[in-house]
Amino acid sequence: DTGVSQDPRHKITKRGQNVTFRCDPISEHNRLYWYRQTLGQGPEFLTYFQNEAQLEKSRLLSDRFSAERPKGSFSTLEIQRTEQGDSAMYLCASRDFSEAKNIQYFGAGTRLSVL
Amino acid sequence: AQSVTQLGSHVSVSEGALVLLRCNYSSSVPPYLFWYVQYPNQGLQLLLKYTSAATLVKGINGFEAEFKKSETSFHLTKPSAHMSDAAEYFCAVTEPTGNQFYFGTGTSLTVIP
Numbered sequence: 001d002t003g004v005s006q007d008p009r010h011k012i013t014k015r016g017q018n019v020t021f022r023c024d025p026i027s028e029h030n031r032l033y034w035y036r037q038t039l040g041q042g043p044e045f046l047t048y049f050q051n052e053a054q055l056e057k058s059r060l061l062s063d064r065f066s067a068e069r070p071k072g073s074f075s076t077l078e079i080q081r082t083e084q085g086d087s088a089m090y091l092c093a094s095r096d097f098s099e100a101k102n103i104q105y106f107g108a109g110t111r112l113s114v115l
Numbered sequence: 116a117q118s119v120t121q122l123g124s125h126v127s128v129s130e131g132a133l134v135l136l137r138c139n140y141s142s143s144v145p146p147y148l149f150w151y152v153q154y155p156n157q158g159l160q161l162l163l164k165y166t167s168a169a170t171l172v173k174g175i176n177g178f179e180a181e182f183k184k185s186e187t188s189f190h191l192t193k194p195s196a197h198m199s200d201a202a203e204y205f206c207a208v209t210e211p212t213g214n215q216f217y218f219g220t221g222t223s224l225t226v227i228p
Contacts, residue, residue: 004158033215040124042205042218043159056214091158101166102147102209104216106159 002026004107006092012113013082020078021110025094032075033104034067036060037089049075050097082114117142117208121219129227134193136222138180138206141187146208148189149216150180153203162204165189167211176200201226 005024013019025032030051035043046065047057051072061067064082069075079086089111093104122137140146147166151159163174170182176199180191189206203223207216 006158035216040220042119042207042220043216044218045215048214093159101164102211102213103149103161103164105161106151108156108158111156
C-alpha cells in the first residue's frame with residue numbers, strides 16, 4: 001500500500017491552456033474524491049466516483065472541468081481553457097466504501113499555477 | 116447541512132506549552148469528525164477521528180480531541196507543543212454515510228522556541 005499518489009506535483013500553465021492531472025488511489029479503494037484548496041482555505045469538494053461511476057459533482061465544477069475514472073482505478077481531472085482563478089491545490093482522496101469509519105486518505109496534491 | 120468553524124486562523128504557542136485548536140461543527144445528523152494536519156506543500160494527513168465511539172479520541176503525535184455534543188465542539192489538544200507540530204490543521208465533518216467532507220478554513224500553528 002503506497003498511499004494515494006498524484007501527478008504532477010506542480011503545474012504551471014498559461015491562461016487558456018488545457019491541463020490534466022492524474023490520481024492513483026490506494027489499491028482496492030472503490031471511492032475516489034477530488035477537492036480544490038485555495039490559499040488560506042480548507043479543501044472544497046469537487047466530485048467523487050464509486051468505481052468508474054461519477055456519482056456527484058459540486059457546483060464548483062464548471063463546464064470547463066471534467067473528471068474520469070475509466071476503469072475504476074486511477075482518475076484524471078482535466079481543466080480546459082484555464083483561468084487565473086483556477087490556480088489552486090487539487091487534492092485527491094480515496095476510501096474503501098465497505099469500511100465503516102468513512103476515512104478518506106489524501107494524496108499530496110497537484111499545485112496549479114495559471115499565469 | 117453540515118459545516119465547520121475553526122476559531123482562530125493563526126495560533127502561536129511556546130515550545131512545551133499546551134496546544135488548543137478549536138473546532139465547532141453544525142450537523143443535522145450525528146456526525147463523524149476528523150482532524151487532519153497539512154505540512155507545507157503536502158497533502159492532508161489524518162491525525163484522529165471521532166466515529167461515534169469514545170468521546171475522547173487519541174491520535175498520532177500525542178494529539179487528542181474530545182467530542183462534546185452539547186457544545187457542538189471537537190477541539191484538538193496536545194499537552195506539550197513540539198517544534199515539529201508547526202503546520203496547518205483542518206477540522207472536517209461528514210455524515211456516517213456521507214459522500215464528502217466539509218472542512219473548516221484551517222488553523223495555522225506556530226511553535227515558538
